[in-house]
Amino acid sequence: MADNLLVVHGGGPTAVLNASLYGAVTEALATPGVGRVLGARGGMGGVLSGEFIDFSQVGEGELGLLPRSPSSAIGTSRRPLDAADYARIAEGLGRAGVRWLLCAGGNGTMDACGKIWAACADAGVDVGVVGIPKTMDNDIAACDHAPGYGSAARYLAAGVSEVCADVCGLPIHLVIVEAMGRNAGWVTAASSLAAEGGCGGPDLIYLPERDFDERAFLDDAQRLIDERGAGVVVVSEGLHAAGGESVVPPLMAVGRATYFGDVSAYLAQLVIRELGYKARSEKPGLFGRASIAWQSDVDREEAIACGREAVRAATSGDTGVMVGIQRVSTEPYEARLDRVPIERVMLEERTMPDGFINERGNGVTEAFCRWARPLIGGALPRHVSFT
Missing domain, CATH: 3.40.50.450 (Rossmann fold)
Structure with a gap:
């Protein structure tokens, strides 16, 4: 045979x-x-x-x-x-x-x-x-x-760059973008490269490698509102509290997979409810892994x-x-x-190292940006803003 x-x-x-x-x-x-x-x-x-x-x-x-x-x-x-x-x-x-x-x-x-x-x-x-x-x-x-990572990272960085340009032109709300990656924040972190588009990058980035503190998040959000009246926040779909539970409750579990509600929608509603300020959520979802x-x-x-x-x-x-x-x-x-x-490599997950996450846990370091930049391929499109 x-x-x-x-x-x-x-x-x-x-x-x-x-x-x-x-x-x-x-x-x-x-x-x-x-x-x-x-x-x-x-x-x-x-x-x-x-x-x-x-x-x-x-x-x-x-x-x-x-x-x-x-x-x-x-x-x-x-x-x-x-x-x-x-x-x-x-x-x-x-x-x-x-x-x-x-x-x-x-x-x-x-x-x-x-x-x-x-x-x-x-x-x-x-x-x-x-x-x-x-x-x-x-x-x-x-x-x-x-x-698979470099393309997902390029997609998110480019998309967030465009969202940042949008918010720069009409600074009236907080926009919360949700990225894929339940237990590891590599894709979420790649949104930091959006700053290379010329209209700024995300103001805050929250990764699943750090316990999520709602009070600290609201403090960060209020600071953006006070200083600029607007901002862009990128969060991982896998954000969890100190006890390990998701910031949003699970909707369904099938085998190894658990399906949760949208973190971005939950946080946008939290800003509206607790801070009384306009917020909206965006979730690229499958576009982030399918885009050619x-x-x-x-x-x-x-x-x-x-x-x-x-x-x-x-x-x-x-x-x-x-x-x-x-x-x-x-x-x-x-x-x-x-x-x-x-x-x-059998069921071994590799998460973001401490050196790639900033001290406050709401952003990434330049070391991460240097590591990620070559993987997304050529430079992102450049934008211009006079605001």
Whole structure:
């Protein structure tokens, strides 16, 4: 039976997940000894059901669209897996002649990646498993950053830059923008780069790495009202109080995922109610991870490289690893790829270090800005204001 290579996506899509798929597929198609190059349709569910896309049947024109296509072209999922599922996956991979499995995803997917590798070994199925990092949240351990983050950071920085220009032109309210990233504030923090657009940046930034104090927030908000009559605040969707509970109550829980109300709407209402001042909320939501218009070229090229490197690792026999991006230099920016043992990244979340958060916990440091700036690609558009 031919040695086939299978790619599977897990978790939420990003603006460059298909770029990683492109890198993996094109590298595998050009690698001697690889049989069919397959994609699991709809994530792990496709692996369990044996529903595969055969990339040898896909034209070069369509493949060429992948790096600039949003979401997941093969489909992804958040399907929870149990021990019986892992055994079934190992059996199914053997039956399909899959010799190499590439799993693209975040912490949960890397956990599944490691467990599939172990299940294949236990079942005596010779399948090499390699992880491709993917998360807009940038919370994967053991690497400098992950594909998906740079584009999400660029989108938020650009959007907040435009909101800051709007508030500068009509300074009549506080605008509270909510960013994705429940447990890690990397995306929220990237809003600080909005200042490079020329009309100022966010006045306040609140991250989930710090306990949120409503009284301190209201004091900060009142100061903006007193000094300028307006301001822009960026908050993480995962803000929590000192006891760990969300600042807004949960609406629904499904598996590992808990769904909360909008933090930005809650805080805008808090300002209106407690301070008697105009406030509005904005929540880009899925736009922040789907936007191709704001895709970072650095992010895209690194995503492609990670897909290619995963194929090289797998076909050379270096499996049970995840491809990682490690920074060599910030100015000028340079990074290299390495291979991280999968057990180092299984459900391990990487949050913002203390040195990237200001002392009061309502902003970020210049050290963070220096770190993040190269990842968003080219400079943001410049705006002008005479107010």
